[in-house]
Amino acid sequence: MFAKQGRQWRSMCKGLVLGTVLTSFTLLLYCLSSPQEQLDLPEVPVAYSCAHRPARTHFKPVSENSHHSTGQPGLCSPKVDVMFMKTHKTASSTLLNILFRFGEKHQLKFAFPDGRNDFFYPSPFLRSQVKDYRPGMCFNIICNHMRFNAPEVAKVLPADTSYITILRDPAELFESSFHYFGRLAPMTWKIPGEDKMAEFLRDPNYYFDPNGFNSFYLKNLLFFDFGQDNTLELGNPQVEEGIRAIADRFQLVMMVEHFDESIILLKDALCWEMDDLLFFKLNARKDSTVSKLTPELRAKALEWNAVDWRLYQHFNDTFWRKVQAYGSQRMADDVAELRRRNAEMAAICIEGGHAVDAVNIQDTDMQPWQPIGEKSIMGYNLKQNIDQANRKLCRKMLTPELQYLTELGVNLWVTKLWGQVRSLINW
Numbered sequence: 001m002f003a004k005q006g007r008q009w010r011s012m013c014k015g016l017v018l019g020t021v022l023t024s025f026t027l028l029l030y031c032l033s034s035p036q037e038q039l040d041l042p043e044v045p046v047a048y049s050c051a052h053r054p055a056r057t058h059f060k061p062v063s064e065n066s067h068h069s070t071g072q073p074g075l076c077s078p079k080v081d082v083m084f085m086k087t088h089k090t091a092s093s094t095l096l097n098i099l100f101r102f103g104e105k106h107q108l109k110f111a112f113p114d115g116r117n118d119f120f121y122p123s124p125f126l127r128s129q130v131k132d133y134r135p136g137m138c139f140n141i142i143c144n145h146m147r148f149n150a151p152e153v154a155k156v157l158p159a160d161t162s163y164i165t166i167l168r169d170p171a172e173l174f175e176s177s178f179h180y181f182g183r184l185a186p187m188t189w190k191i192p193g194e195d196k197m198a199e200f201l202r203d204p205n206y207y208f209d210p211n212g213f214n215s216f217y218l219k220n221l222l223f224f225d226f227g228q229d230n231t232l233e234l235g236n237p238q239v240e241e242g243i244r245a246i247a248d249r250f251q252l253v254m255m256v257e258h259f260d261e262s263i264i265l266l267k268d269a270l271c272w273e274m275d276d277l278l279f280f281k282l283n284a285r286k287d288s289t290v291s292k293l294t295p296e297l298r299a300k301a302l303e304w305n306a307v308d309w310r311l312y313q314h315f316n317d318t319f320w321r322k323v324q325a326y327g328s329q330r331m332a333d334d335v336a337e338l339r340r341r342n343a344e345m346a347a348i349c350i351e352g353g354h355a356v357d358a359v360n361i362q363d364t365d366m367q368p369w370q371p372i373g374e375k376s377i378m379g380y381n382l383k384q385n386i387d388q389a390n391r392k393l394c395r396k397m398l399t400p401e402l403q404y405l406t407e408l409g410v411n412l413w414v415t416k417l418w419g420q421v422r423s424l425i426n427w
C-alpha cells in the first residue's frame with residue numbers, strides 16, 4: 001500500500017515538475033517569438049484580387065442560391081482566394097491538406113506563419129506575423145491556426161476572398177480539448193481523481209479561473225478562436241453580436257458531424273472540381289468516432305460551454321438551410337460520389353486501406369504530430385508500388401500537416417524545438 005502511495009506520489013511530483021518546466025518553456029517561447037508590438041505598418045490597400053488567377057471558367061449545375069454566379073447562369077470560375085479559419089480539434093488538418101494541394105496545383109501564394117505552425121495563437125492575428133510580410137502584399141490563402149481578427153486578416157487578402165470555417169459539437173470539442181490541452185492549463189493540475197474531466201464538470205466554477213494560464217482551452221474554445229470573449233454568459237448581448245459578426249464574415253460554416261456534406265458545400269461555394277476535394281481523414285484520434293461522454297456529462301459540457309452551444313446551433317440551422325437550397329437529392333448523389341472517389345483513392349494509396357496506430361507507421365515522413373503524453377493520433381502507410389500517375393498525389397494526400405508545411409517552405413523551428421524538448425524528457 002505504501003509502495004502504491006509512493007508511486008502515486010512520485011508520478012504526481014514528476015507531473016508537476018514537468019508541467020512547470022514545460023509551462024515556463026512555453027512562456028519563454030511566447031516572449032521570445034511573438035512580436036507583441038505591432039510594427040507601424042503603413043496602410044497600403046490590397047488589390048481587389050491577387051494577380052494570379054486560373055483563366056478557365058467551367059459549367060456546372062448551379063442552385064438558385066449559389067453566391068458565386070458570374071452573371072451567366074451555370075457558369076462560375078474557381079475561387080483561388082480563401083481564408084480558412086482553422087478552429088481547434090475540428091478535423092481541420094484534413095481541410096488544410098486539401099487547401100495545400102489546391103494552392104500548390106495553382107501556384108497560389110499562402111500567408112504562412114513564421115517559425116511555428118500557428119500565428120502566435122492565442123494572441124490575436126496581426127499581419128506582421130505573416131512570414132516575409134511587407135506592406136501592400138497580397139496573398140491567396142491563409143489557413144493556419146490563429147485567433148481570428150477580422151480587420152487584420154482583411155489587410156492581407158483580396159476583397160473578394162471566400163471566408164470558410166468549420167464547427168464541431170461543443171460537448172465533443174470540450175472533451176477533445178480537455179484531453180489534448182488540459183495539461184497545458186495549470187488549473188487542471190489540482191483536479192483530483194482519475195477522471196479529471198468529469199470532476200471538472202461536476203463543479204466547473206470551482207476549478208475554472210478565467211485569468212488562469214491557457215484557460216481558454218477549457219471554456220467556449222470556438223468562440224475564443226473567433227476572437228470573441230469566451231467568458232461571456234448567455235444572455236449578454238455581446239454573444240449575439242459575436243455570432244452575427246461571424247455570420248456576416250463567413251460565407252460557409254461547415255460541420256464536423258456532417259463532413260462530407262460540408263465538403264460538397266465547399267466545392268459549390270468555391271466552384272472547385274471533385275478532384276480538388278478528395279481526402280483522407282488526417283490527424284484522427286484513435287476511437288475518435290466513439291463519444292466518451294455519458295448523457296449526463298454531455299449535458300454538463302453543453303451547459304458549461306453554453307456560448308459555443310448557441311453558436312453551434314445557429315450555424316447548424318444555416319447549414320441545413322444551405323443543404324436544402326443545394327437540393328437534398330443532389331446532395332445525397334454528390335456525397336455518394338465523393339465517398340466512392342475517396343474509397344477509390346484509399347485503395348490506390350493506402351497500405352491495408354485504412355489508418356494505423358502511430359507505432360505501425362514505417363515512414364517517419366508520415367508520422368503525425370502527437371499530443372503530449374501519448375501516441376493516440378493515427379496515421380497511414382503509403383503503398384509500396386503505386387503507379388507513376390498517382391504516386392505524387394498519394395504522398396501529398398497522406399502527408400501530415402507539419403511535414404507538408406515544411407515542404408511548402410515554412411520553417412518550424414519553434415514547433416520542432418518544443419518536440420525535441422518533449423522527447424528529451426520523454427513526455
Ligand SMILES: *[C@@H]1O[C@H](CO)[C@@H](O)[C@H](O)[C@H]1NC(C)=O
Pocket residue numbers: 313316317320
Ligand atoms: C441541426 O438542425 C437539424 C435540422 O434542422 C436538426 O434536425 C438537428 O436537431 C439540429 N441539431 C442541433 C444540434 O441543433
